[in-house]
Amino acid sequence: MSQGIADGRWPSHSRLPSIRELCARHGVSKATVQHALRRLEARGVVEARPKSGYFVTRLPEPLPPPRPKTELEAPRPVTISHLLLDIMARNGAFDLKPAPETGEAPYGITALNRAIGRALRRQRRSNFQYYDEPAGDAGFREQLALRYNRRGWPVTADELCVTSGCQHALFLALMACCQAGDVVAVETPGFYGVLQLLEQLNLKVIEIPARAETGMDMDALAQALERWDIRACVVSPAFATPGGALMPDEARARLISMAEDHNLAVIEDDIYAESGFEHVPDPLKARDRNGRVIHCSSFSKVLSRDLRLGWIAGGRWHDRILHLKLVTQLASSRYLQQGVADFMREGALHAHLRRERLRLREQRDELLGDIRQWPGTVGVSVPQGGLALWLELPDTCDTLAVYQAALQAGIVITPGPLFSASGDYTNGLRLSFAHPWNDRRRGALQRLPALLGLH
């Protein structure tokens, strides 16, 4: 029923079928249906109206989108505070302070761990005494290629190289196609991990405004390419953090064509694509005819953050990336890749993702519903994938200033300035819906408007 609501089968404010009809449709007892309805009511998804039955209450409605900056600023070196390190030391940028959660891991994780366990037990004398080949386990790359083939990209296993997660892939990509002092275009607001990489590699950044629905503004990028010598451009075409933007087809075509005209390396961060609630978009890389797109991804966002298994398709930089991976890290863990390959081969990843997308959409809806009840004028993105919402609070809000106070209250927020090299977005805030809502999380969320000074 919750799925029916999430799928849009029962739109906002619509009446649900009667209890008798629901019993017949699902072949369950009246008590079961009543129990399910009570749970949905407790979550605020449906409400009982006397003598009328149950009605759907809460659905995401498009709210005013964030206002992107329009003026471009000249390329500059990157310097970001150590805020990110502090957030990571508190166990990840998850907006609300995590506590050890109990309960079993979901089915997908249990199946994954069983597959890895089997790969471990298969280890014989020959395995542990050798390093994995530089590109990674061929069977794992084969499974990855198959998934991409279904997403409209006819890649082969030979074009892929396994990395230690997506951040490692982005690092190798930038090291391969840029030299110290080069200018790199990024989305703003955009992923802080990329800004940190540019800082460490002594690259200059030019921030291109991104809209919460459609991502990087191609007009602004065109303008920047005319004025400055830009070496590379990092984009997340599918459900970019922080707002969850999905780049439309036309913008994708324009980006590829500009890359050709300006000899631009395009680094595609695909890490959120598989979370797409309605559909999983094709990678930008599928449009790349001349090896100008470097595709980076991992399973951290939709399977497990503890796998540390990512991959990269380096296009014309493939050999250099392979060499850089070898030199900086030698190899990846083979048994781990073999375990994940088995997990994919037996269809368990597919089943896991199907569940995961429904879960994420429900969690998004609950967060959106809560934010709609906040006082003050709050702009919020309504993403069709990804794990977070982007909020634009009134100009009087300073999310960076609130960081410490929120921490005292047991909440780790991700302040707006983290998503730019310019210190902008002091009134911006990313809120995650990655985790299931429980009373502790709901309580923290309810304290947030007051902490932010909303009234």
Place this chain on the structure above:
Amino acid sequence: MSQGIADGRWPSHSRLPSIRELCARHGVSKATVQHALRRLEARGVVEARPKSGYFVTRLPEPLPPPRPKTELEAPRPVTISHLLLDIMARNGAFDLKPAPETGEAPYGITALNRAIGRALRRQRRSNFQYYDEPAGDAGFREQLALRYNRRGWPVTADELCVTSGCQHALFLALMACCQAGDVVAVETPGFYGVLQLLEQLNLKVIEIPARAETGMDMDALAQALERWDIRACVVSPAFATPGGALMPDEARARLISMAEDHNLAVIEDDIYAESGFEHVPDPLKARDRNGRVIHCSSFSKVLSRDLRLGWIAGGRWHDRILHLKLVTQLASSRYLQQGVADFMREGALHAHLRRERLRLREQRDELLGDIRQWPGTVGVSVPQGGLALWLELPDTCDTLAVYQAALQAGIVITPGPLFSASGDYTNGLRLSFAHPWNDRRRGALQRLPALLGLH
């Protein structure tokens, strides 16, 4: 018995106890003792002399040591061929071409995999949804610190940061303490992985001669420090590749004192230390009073090359290294570290290493015995730890030229020029004793002198 010989209980050419005495000592039957003696005889470790009993035949004898270069060359950029990538693509620099070996993994690996499997099954909802903390799992670092405490270094868990293997640690170390164009001193012959890192990071190298017994020549380093502005020095004080040199106490003290006088960063590669046949030397880092030594290591050489788990103690560069790790890779895999920590906690690593050292010494002895029978004048190192021997062949030998021919014959050799940025050591060759000897390996080894043109 083989252990008794390896331990030096029965020196070269000594007579073994009689069969009757051996039966009584080990509480086994005459047939068992005779079978064991026949196997040792087949391996050439003992020989039967008519009416006199069994005698020990083969023990490593110090052979002429390699002649290190003495003249210093000016710092230069590093350029090495893609030979290393080719060797790695053939499954690691293992000198003899590997084939899939059958048989069970040794006890240590089975216990390790069980411990990792248990850590996987303990994963609950809380684990897979969070990244590991930037420095790595605290329990694993605690176990590492305990091991180092026993090696004379009172390090705490807080001073350690977990990496993806030792090569990754060396990379972070160089990135943290050097900038493009800086000069770095290394051992020659020395580890090619470091040369590759210097090349990728645009660092200049100055090669300091190293002796097969005592490692980097401190007089030569002193001379180089007077003439050039050297930022960092990479050394392997314990069983350096390729020759297995062990740096004496006096040289260690001098190196630390020179580091103080010249504001030098010392990067210690400790990866072979735990293989020490007679004893495990204290780390150089134990003498470091002012945080000038960056200590790097992993379990790849003595436990499993497939773990991809290393660590670094960054001294005064600790915070920068933590930040670099976070930015280039985010995190390590937590369950893997927890599994290895359990393995250490239950004493299984200790037991594994005890067996491993005996096995490696036996394998070294068999390789040394074979080489002694080669024609021509061949200098060879006699290491007390590590996994390889370093050979200096007659000047007419060109090991690089032989590489392709050897490959045709099913042998992957590691040619001398790989161990230097200068193209020297064309007559040098590293031979590994990491793998148990079997008929296929023995056959390959016997074809080698002819391939090398020895006669």
